[in-house]
Amino acid sequence: MSAPLLSVRGLRIDRGPRTVLHGIDLDLRTGSVVGLIGPNGSGKTTLLSALATGATVTDGEIRCGDVDLTTAKPRIRARHVAFVPQQTRLGFDLTVREIVALGARIGAAPGRREHLVERALQQAGCAHLAERPATRLSGGECQLVHIARALAQNTPVLVMDEPTSALDLAHQITVLDLARTHADTSTDRPGGGAVIVSIHDLDLAARFCDRLVLLDAGRIVATGTPAEVLTPDRLARVYGIGVRTSRDPATGAVRVTALSPSLAGAL
16 A cells, blocks of 8 residues: 555644643545544644644644655645635635635746636636635635635645535535545646545535544544444444434435434434
């Protein structure tokens, strides 16, 4: 088996006296979309921020190929990993095109930047917003612009923190299809790139991700295919609610149904 595109070993993050992440080991392989799932406060955003920025790492190592992302300078790190943050608002008065161009400036030659910007605007479905100031965008539109800026960065690894949280159903599917396309056909890397995405909707996670990583209280409690991770007993323990799973007749993916306490007790 080939070496992972991105490798995490023994990652620990402390905040004051509290340990937020406990010895995380994780691999992202070329061509994969990995879904990061878990309840609120489980450490998903902290882990993704560490992968993207290297900040706040107490111990452990994050490597992309032969580059140590925990010590790399920001510009070097940005050539390997692009980050879509959880926040949606854009608090500066640039146009959408100018914001997306910031991503293209990181690693592309000047003659190629315009192509990357136009492609990213089209892929993210926000080309019609290109000349609009960012301060005049809705939350969902801002999220699409964050995604377009990350795509224009043209990195092998794409890190996405709840990228569908402010989007309608059609745009949720568009964004997760983009993640799949990036993993399969990343432009500058034969065989594709890799994507890690945090997502609360377990049905979408099961449908679009090759593998899932389930976090709880800063620890990985399960990793594997969606069918291996999304078991009723495990989800009930982690989320504290009754769960049933089935197969979606249209997609064949695992489907998760959360049960209210009264309904769970009656079944």
